[in-house]
Amino acid sequence: MNRTPTDPFLPPQRLLLGPGPSPVAQEVLTAMAQPTIGHLDPAFIGLMDELKAMTQTLFNTKNEATFTVAGPGSVGMDACVLNMIEPGDKILIARNGVFGMRMSEVASRGGAVVVPLDFEWGTPVDPAIVDAALAKDKDIKFLAFVHAETSTGVLSDGKALGAVAAKHNVMTIMDCVTSAGGVLIEMDAWGIDVIYTGTQKCISCPPGLSPVSFSPRAIEHIKARKTKVLSWFLDVTQVMAYWGGEGARAYHHTAPINSLYGLHEALRRLLLEGLENSFKRHRAAHLHLVAGLEKRGMEMLVAPACRLPQLNTVKIPAGVDDPKVRRTLLLDHGIEIGAGLGPLAGKVWRIGLMGEGARTESVDRLLAALDQIMAKEHA
């Protein structure tokens, strides 16, 4: 490629079956290409209100403090953790993969005292063990966990963990980056205080935004802080003056206008399909994939009961050259799948069936490509 830096960029066509980003519908791409308007334009304020209503539906919550952070899911994590904790606060972080580890890092940089509770990668967070840990240390103020671990493909039980937290009167932070839109979230019914997600997984919108929601109790807690939130940009009380519904909107930051057009269209499509139908579609694609992999003698990492339909970790067969297979899939077949992370590096592939990618046709295309590659490998 004899490119100069000022040649136009034309991306290759890929079928995105990795851990995100997921495939994006043409309607969402087209929505993003609409003309930019101002972040205080009455038409844009209307869009923000609709985004809020759709995000409330996505999370099954009535929380007023439901909005979109202008950064990818990692910024949503920063926003949720740093608003809730103050230096010296004790937070129990259940860790069963990369993103639980990352939450620990975020919380400890924010000055919290992290109480880690580790589970084997590939297994869910055990509510009974969390219960025991909370019973043992009455100073713990928060429980944080990852609903759907993107690094392992495991679903933890948000309802049970919410109930355990309620029993011990601690507030909950739930990472829903990979769960939202793919499996059920009932923020209010489960008693979850803080949720963040990303747009590039089951919502099938390009990466770069993080829808979040804070319960009234969480907002009260933030308003009663003794110290200021460490990041001015992420301070929820400030952001809400822009996103909130109380009269005039105060300028806080310049919202990512066109990205929010895309999110509006992606959520609109998801809700028109219906969340239940989306969950069913994810499940059907997942079962089709698992059957296809098992038929080929491959084995899933995670036990059936807690498998994420949208993120499938399959053990790499013995003797297979992991990087080579993924590279061939990407460059010769135009299909992206994900590598294992941390202790699972080289041991599993992560196959995402997220949002627009959760279709049995996508699964068939992947399996056919894998068959070809494996046949050549062993030829």
Added chain:
Amino acid sequence: MNRTPTDPFLPPQRLLLGPGPSPVAQEVLTAMAQPTIGHLDPAFIGLMDELKAMTQTLFNTKNEATFTVAGPGSVGMDACVLNMIEPGDKILIARNGVFGMRMSEVASRGGAVVVPLDFEWGTPVDPAIVDAALAKDKDIKFLAFVHAETSTGVLSDGKALGAVAAKHNVMTIMDCVTSAGGVLIEMDAWGIDVIYTGTQKCISCPPGLSPVSFSPRAIEHIKARKTKVLSWFLDVTQVMAYWGGEGARAYHHTAPINSLYGLHEALRRLLLEGLENSFKRHRAAHLHLVAGLEKRGMEMLVAPACRLPQLNTVKIPAGVDDPKVRRTLLLDHGIEIGAGLGPLAGKVWRIGLMGEGARTESVDRLLAALDQIMAKEHA
């Protein structure tokens, strides 16, 4: 509008002549609507390298640590300030508008000891006064200032302020949100250590990204920190493992793929036009506007020598209903201009001639609309 939250959103057509976002070329919108690919795809890594090269040209720097923060300019500010300061560090912040004030807030939340140096809004930062302040307090480690104050329309002298900082051996952080692409920046020649900008001003890309650059000395300083950067997401040493050129890219966060397609196209267009030509175009539109306003008996806030071509603050004539005129301009004429902020609220309009908006035709359209509105007002 009998909308339901799941109706598609169709933005109105606006001529954006406010303080940003600025008008976006169709080519940039179309680039953003290209299919999403993965953030570790070799094709995307190539795009990142080209973005880096073009951003280096934009800032006139050879800094390796030149990349794009995945959030709007406010996040760029957080990133630059929070990476440089550690709790207890003294930072001199020159404040002549909203964004200098915001930098103080960001730095003090990060635990720095802020030494504020205030200048009247509408005037530039005076290098002689900064010199005296740095001479008086040898514990000051950093000088931070805003190159182009979006709240007042004032350009400060980056070269002179860089020289003063060098004399006292303090490191410099320069806010270039509104300056980049509209007026000259010479990061290396002026000895500026840290720069952040936004995409939605003179680069004419939708809001949501913040190109930044750190000098080798700034990176050495960050690597030698005794405390971790407060935000995991913003930690430059981590981000550089993804953006940096040393071999394999480590996953840090999911980059905002499609927004970066847009930035690539916007920078490409800017560099094909040539920075000097862009500056000239901004200046021509500005002079045309000032002549038109003065012909109508209106007065500029800022002295000619330090007026920003891209952000024009004009005093609102006596007896004119500020909100009504801006509302009529927006809703009846489709033209957005900005209100005054802080002490200038109700006293000035902020007319942005940024990027694609910096054209004499846009100025003519604005002046004609203002004439109509004013004629009705006085009828």
